[in-house]
Amino acid sequence: xxxxxxxxxxxxxxxxxxxxxxxxxxxxxxxxxxxxxxxxxxxxxxxxxxxxxxxxxxxxxxxxxxxxxxxxxxxxxxxxxxxxxxxxxxxxxxxxxxxxxxxxxxxxxxxxxxxxxxxxxxxxxxxxxxxxxxxxxxxxxxxxxxxxxxxxxxxxxxxxxxxxxxxxxxxxxxxxxxxxxxxxxxxxxxxxxxxxxxxxxxxxxxxxxxxxxxxxxxxxxxxxxxxxxx
Numbered sequence: 001x002x003x004x005x006x007x008x009x010x011x012x013x014x015x016x017x018x019x020x021x022x023x024x025x026x027x028x029x030x031x032x033x034x035x036x037x038x039x040x041x042x043x044x045x046x047x048x049x050x051x052x053x054x055x056x057x058x059x060x061x062x063x064x065x066x067x068x069x070x071x072x073x074x075x076x077x078x079x080x081x082x083x084x085x086x087x088x089x090x091x092x093x094x095x096x097x098x099x100x101x102x103x104x105x106x107x108x109x110x111x112x113x114x115x116x117x118x119x120x121x122x123x124x125x126x127x128x129x130x131x132x133x134x135x136x137x138x139x140x141x142x143x144x145x146x147x148x149x150x151x152x153x154x155x156x157x158x159x160x161x162x163x164x165x166x167x168x169x170x171x172x173x174x175x176x177x178x179x180x181x182x183x184x185x186x187x188x189x190x191x192x193x194x195x196x197x198x199x200x201x202x203x204x205x206x207x208x209x210x211x212x213x214x215x216x217x218x219x220x221x222x223x224x225x226x227x228x229x230x
Contacts, residue, residue, distance in 0.1 A: 016195045018153040021061060023188040023207065025157025029053045030181040031214040033165040034174070038222025041170055050162035058154040066147035076133075076140050083128045094128060095120055101131050160184050178215060185211040 032053040036046055087094050095116055102112035119127035129135050164177040189207030193200040 016192060018149060019188055019191045019195065021150050021153030022157030023185065023192070024061065025054070025057060025154035026160055026181055026184050026188065027211050027214055028057050029158035030161035030177065030211065031218040033161055034177060034215045035218030035222040037165060037174055037177075038219040038224075039226030040222075041173075043166055043170075046173075047162075047166050050158075050165060054155060054158040054162060057158060058151045061154045062147040062151035065150040066143045069141050069143040069146040073141050073143060076135055079133050079135070080125065080129055080137055083132070084125055087124050087128065091120075091124075094124075098128060098131060157184075157188075174219075178212075181211055181215065182208050 029050060033046055033050045036049040040046075083094075098116040098120065099109075099112045102115050103109055107115060116127075119131075126137055129137050161177055161181050164180040165173050168176045185207040186204050189204035190200045192207075193203035
């Protein structure tokens with residue numbers, strides 16, 4: 001049961017991270033291309049800036065996630081090493097600890113003791129890792145999977161403002177991009193709120209407000225630089 005809940009929580013965290021990664025891709029790339037659009041109407045310049053922002057952002061996200069999850073994986077391995085050592089050195093003490101933990105979860109003392117002995121006999125390391133640490137020794141976090149997921153999520157999000165700014169005719173680029181980005185931010189705000197069991201309306205307002213402010217600031221900056229001939 002604990003492993004099932006842990007696996008479900010893990011999948012939920014991955015899904016939430018994917019939504020937030022896509023959201024980052026939308027906002028950062030939209031801010032970049034809208035800022036460039038404020039300075040120039042060149043499709044080539046917009047495409048170059050958008051692709052550069054997409055690649056830089058996705059690689060940055062992937063690298064950051066790889067480092068973060070690698071550290072988490074190292075911590076998990078270190079914790080498992082401690083469990084293995086203590087099981088060798090003090091097996092009875094570890095059995096008592098497992099019994100106590102099971103008792104804290106609602107089992108009677110006798111039942112907890114029987115369960116602890118059976119779990120220990122079957123796979124002591126797995127039992128203690130699951131109950132004490134909440135991890136599965138065979139399913140440690142994978143930094144490469146995390147990096148790939150972050151790269152993909154950011155890229156998917158970044159493609160929306162990039163395509164919206166380069167595909168329409170010159171006179172429609174900015175309004176199409178703004179509308180598309182704000183609609184997408186409403187969706188990611190709603191999704192992230194539902195995954196976190198929060199109020200979707202507040203999340204959507206924050207998301208849309210933040211994205212609109214980012215585009216307004218970068219457009220104004222681009223327009224000022226363009227007017228100054230920079």
